[in-house]
Amino acid sequence: MSFLASKIASSAKEWLRYVGQLTLLLAQTVACAVTPPFKGYRSLIQAQRIGPGSFIISALVAFFVGMIIALQMAYQMVQLSAELYIPNVIAVALTRELTPVLTALIVAGRIGAGIAAEIGSMVVTEQVDALKAFAVNPVKYLVVPRFLGLIIMLPVLTVMSDIIGIWGGYVICVFKLHISHEMFWKMTFRALSMKDIITGLTKTIFFGMIIAIVGCHQGLTVRGGADGVGKATTTAVVRSFILIIMMDCFITFIFYFLLNF
Numbered sequence: 001m002s003f004l005a006s007k008i009a010s011s012a013k014e015w016l017r018y019v020g021q022l023t024l025l026l027a028q029t030v031a032c033a034v035t036p037p038f039k040g041y042r043s044l045i046q047a048q049r050i051g052p053g054s055f056i057i058s059a060l061v062a063f064f065v066g067m068i069i070a071l072q073m074a075y076q077m078v079q080l081s082a083e084l085y086i087p088n089v090i091a092v093a094l095t096r097e098l099t100p101v102l103t104a105l106i107v108a109g110r111i112g113a114g115i116a117a118e119i120g121s122m123v124v125t126e127q128v129d130a131l132k133a134f135a136v137n138p139v140k141y142l143v144v145p146r147f148l149g150l151i152i153m154l155p156v157l158t159v160m161s162d163i164i165g166i167w168g169g170y171v172i173c174v175f176k177l178h179i180s181h182e183m184f185w186k187m188t189f190r191a192l193s194m195k196d197i198i199t200g201l202t203k204t205i206f207f208g209m210i211i212a213i214v215g216c217h218q219g220l221t222v223r224g225g226a227d228g229v230g231k232a233t234t235t236a237v238v239r240s241f242i243l244i245i246m247m248d249c250f251i252t253f254i255f256y257f258l259l260n261f
Contacts, residue, residue: 043144107208
């Protein structure tokens with residue numbers, strides 16, 4: 001039992017140290033982002049890499065998730081003759097919770113891993129040391145563009161996934177459950193409120209920060225050559241997933257229980 005307690009304490013201490021390192025990198029990134037000179041084109045290049053490449057995957061996932069929610073809800077709602085309320089559930093579940101989280105997880109797996117691998121390769125090949133030798137701040141040059149690119153593109157991807165996910169539910173509700181076209185959209189817009197959309201988009205901003213900071217941190221702290229790059233890439237994805245779910249829980253608690261938003 002004492003061995004288990006010591007392992008838990010050691011793991012907790014390690015995570016606290018890791019979160020502290022992420023917090024320091026986040027503070028440096030925000031400071032560099034608001035300090036001249038501003039090179040917005042680098043952030044736009046990163047946004048272009050993130051958005052179009054992730055759109056197809058996130059759209060497909062959102063579309064089928066919308067269909068799955070409709071099918072699962074239909075199983076119970078039809079027995080209660082309440083299938084008319086399925087569009088309400090689809091709209092609220094997607095915009096508040098599912099689309100922001102799933103889109104963030106997709107982007108973390110695709111972009112977060114790429115960020116860690118790219119920066120890690122630069123560390124291994126001493127390109128980051130070369131930047132420092134030329135008095136170029138690696139955080140401003142490497143981290144800030146990816147940080148801003150993710151903050152810009154993740155909300156955009158989420159909004160588009162919201163729309164496509166609702167269309168996935170529309171397919172099941174209209175063609176399988178025989179809810180009329182007009183009634184589906186009437187119930188959808190009746191259920192949706194501005195706070196649902198704002199909550200979902202607020203989450204994506206924090207999720208984008210997590211993906212960028214975790215990926216960049218893992219890349220900048222790579223040790224051990226190519227093997228270290230592989231480990232950093234895997235670690236970046238796993239830790240991004242964990243922190244995204246934890247942040248989702250925290251923001252949901254803040255919005256709906258503390259602020260009564």
